[in-house]
Amino acid sequence: MKALVYTGPEALEVREVPDPIAADGEVEVRVARVGICGSDMHAFLGHDERRPAPLILGHEASGLAGGRRVTVNPLVTCMTCPACLRGETNLCARRQIISMPPREGAFAGAVAMPERNLVDVPDHVTDAQAALAEPIACGWNGARSGIAAAGVADRALVLGGGAIGLGAALCLMAQGVGDVTVVEPNDMRRAFLDGHVQTAAKAPDGAFDVVVDAVGIDPTRAAASAAVRPGGAIVHIGLGGGQGGLDLRRITLQQIAFLGIYTYTAQDFRDTCAAMFDGRLGPLDWVEERPLTEGARAFADIRAGAVAAPKILLVP
Amino acid sequence: MKALVYTGPEALEVREVPDPIAADGEVEVRVARVGICGSDMHAFLGHDERRPAPLILGHEASGLAGGRRVTVNPLVTCMTCPACLRGETNLCARRQIISMPPREGAFAGAVAMPERNLVDVPDHVTDAQAALAEPIACGWNGARSGIAAAGVADRALVLGGGAIGLGAALCLMAQGVGDVTVVEPNDMRRAFLDGHVQTAAKAPDGAFDVVVDAVGIDPTRAAASAAVRPGGAIVHIGLGGGQGGLDLRRITLQQIAFLGIYTYTAQDFRDTCAAMFDGRLGPLDWVEERPLTEGARAFADIRAGAVAAPKILLVP
Numbered sequence: 001m002k003a004l005v006y007t008g009p010e011a012l013e014v015r016e017v018p019d020p021i022a023a024d025g026e027v028e029v030r031v032a033r034v035g036i037c038g039s040d041m042h043a044f045l046g047h048d049e050r051r052p053a054p055l056i057l058g059h060e061a062s063g064l065a066g067g068r069r070v071t072v073n074p075l076v077t078c079m080t081c082p083a084c085l086r087g088e089t090n091l092c093a094r095r096q097i098i099s100m101p102p103r104e105g106a107f108a109g110a111v112a113m114p115e116r117n118l119v120d121v122p123d124h125v126t127d128a129q130a131a132l133a134e135p136i137a138c139g140w141n142g143a144r145s146g147i148a149a150a151g152v153a154d155r156a157l158v159l160g161g162g163a164i165g166l167g168a169a170l171c172l173m174a175q176g177v178g179d180v181t182v183v184e185p186n187d188m189r190r191a192f193l194d195g196h197v198q199t200a201a202k203a204p205d206g207a208f209d210v211v212v213d214a215v216g217i218d219p220t221r222a223a224a225s226a227a228v229r230p231g232g233a234i235v236h237i238g239l240g241g242g243q244g245g246l247d248l249r250r251i252t253l254q255q256i257a258f259l260g261i262y263t264y265t266a267q268d269f270r271d272t273c274a275a276m277f278d279g280r281l282g283p284l285d286w287v288e289e290r291p292l293t294e295g296a297r298a299f300a301d302i303r304a305g306a307v308a309a310p311k312i313l314l315v316p
Numbered sequence: 317m318k319a320l321v322y323t324g325p326e327a328l329e330v331r332e333v334p335d336p337i338a339a340d341g342e343v344e345v346r347v348a349r350v351g352i353c354g355s356d357m358h359a360f361l362g363h364d365e366r367r368p369a370p371l372i373l374g375h376e377a378s379g380l381a382g383g384r385r386v387t388v389n390p391l392v393t394c395m396t397c398p399a400c401l402r403g404e405t406n407l408c409a410r411r412q413i414i415s416m417p418p419r420e421g422a423f424a425g426a427v428a429m430p431e432r433n434l435v436d437v438p439d440h441v442t443d444a445q446a447a448l449a450e451p452i453a454c455g456w457n458g459a460r461s462g463i464a465a466a467g468v469a470d471r472a473l474v475l476g477g478g479a480i481g482l483g484a485a486l487c488l489m490a491q492g493v494g495d496v497t498v499v500e501p502n503d504m505r506r507a508f509l510d511g512h513v514q515t516a517a518k519a520p521d522g523a524f525d526v527v528v529d530a531v532g533i534d535p536t537r538a539a540a541s542a543a544v545r546p547g548g549a550i551v552h553i554g555l556g557g558g559q560g561g562l563d564l565r566r567i568t569l570q571q572i573a574f575l576g577i578y579t580y581t582a583q584d585f586r587d588t589c590a591a592m593f594d595g596r597l598g599p600l601d602w603v604e605e606r607p608l609t610e611g612a613r614a615f616a617d618i619r620a621g622a623v624a625a626p627k628i629l630l631v632p
Binding site (some may be wrong): 082083086088090091093135149152217221230231235237238239242243244246247248249250251252253254255256257258259260261262 | 371376398399402404406407409465467468532537547552553554555558559560562563564565566567569570571572573574575576577578
């Protein structure tokens, strides 16, 4: 099969590689669409020691498994540890994710997955839409956790209009938050988002029940600290870097919850798919498609901030 | 009446002042015992612009109100705003606390309080024990919030063996956490705590469901970040200062909740009193009593780290 292989910092090559070998309980998924995630970019730049070259990146896939159209939950968990038994599969100490050794990723013709990681896709949902389940599921978990911590959530702010931020905004609305605003400073990106969601170039005044930081850098943490209401929740999904920005005095005196969010539980993933399939998350048309063979160019364009759509999908 | 008046940075004077005037719905509480809190020390050092001199400090009081023995919830809230109506009285935007203008504190012969802020004290509970309700209620809220966020809580760590830390540890145990350890580096203080609670001079190895930071400085936040298990909760009650120490990458990748905790709701205060009165919080004998007239000396001793007991109570 063809694969887009990460061969070293800032280097991607299309190579012919052997098809994946499905272990017991696993099946081969022929990849139809696969998204480029911020964590793929992080690895591509050589900043993720958990993803050493050579490696096939990519973990946001839809495809065909034995004739079934499926979308893929890329987190492979043990199902036997205390966290898995509680349903907190994202906290499994033995968790694996495709695109991180020992598992190759989905920037390829096919990927091997445990059967239990697949969700069937109905006819009216396209492969492109189905490939969005993974990034949106992160926002589903973030919205669920933030709303629960805030107790009452009528008004939310999302910092960052990429796929994680937009997905979180759609999930907040689907979970009952009436007033959701996405802050996105990039004019091209913000213009693209208009019509999908309420946007702003900078954080509006006022106090928000839930603030999602889908960037995760010092300035967004500072903005989140200022914008959340007393007793509200900051949902920290982004991993932009740095250790500062939080106003710990305000967080303490105003009893604010700061929630680290990592991926999603298996139930979050299924709930996200159900919401996507019945239309609660909108038309899911905020993507741009490119051939897998032009993947290196896609990485370069994303890095240059020259992509309006929150998500590029590669087509093997 | 006599009062211990904060007259300027590092200055306290015993003065004769007029008795407090109880407004409509308020009663005069003759103070029997009143604790010295870290926030009183903060104000005494001139570091709290919300508490300008001259001012009577002190907000941890028990006493006599019209013949009834009572303990005092010092937070005066509006009872009509959305937060109060939700029961989140500690988030009331119009909240007041005695010892902060416009309300004088309880380092005095008497203090005026709304009737609804008083909890009756049964005969078998002493004035000294009753005066501990306020600091312990902070820990009750912290324990309740931390256990809820962690989901499962069998093992907890408390950083800091002052009244807030010890109170939080007792509340964690009363709320069902089987294994609770208090980390206290001061040998004299730790020796005093032995017998009341399991102690350690530094954080033991292992992963804890809930970590209470009852100090709130960069090193304790760093220790809390390292000690909490994936999916667990850090309860941040201390306001020691600084903005660093948190390991935001671990908090995010391991889905940890960092919870700012401010005081307690009116219900937390009542629940704390109920647990104190029926013995669930132990003998409550970890105090040292001194005359109000020697209050200045008590502040000096606390500042010098020369007090073994987690709490000094002043006796007017």
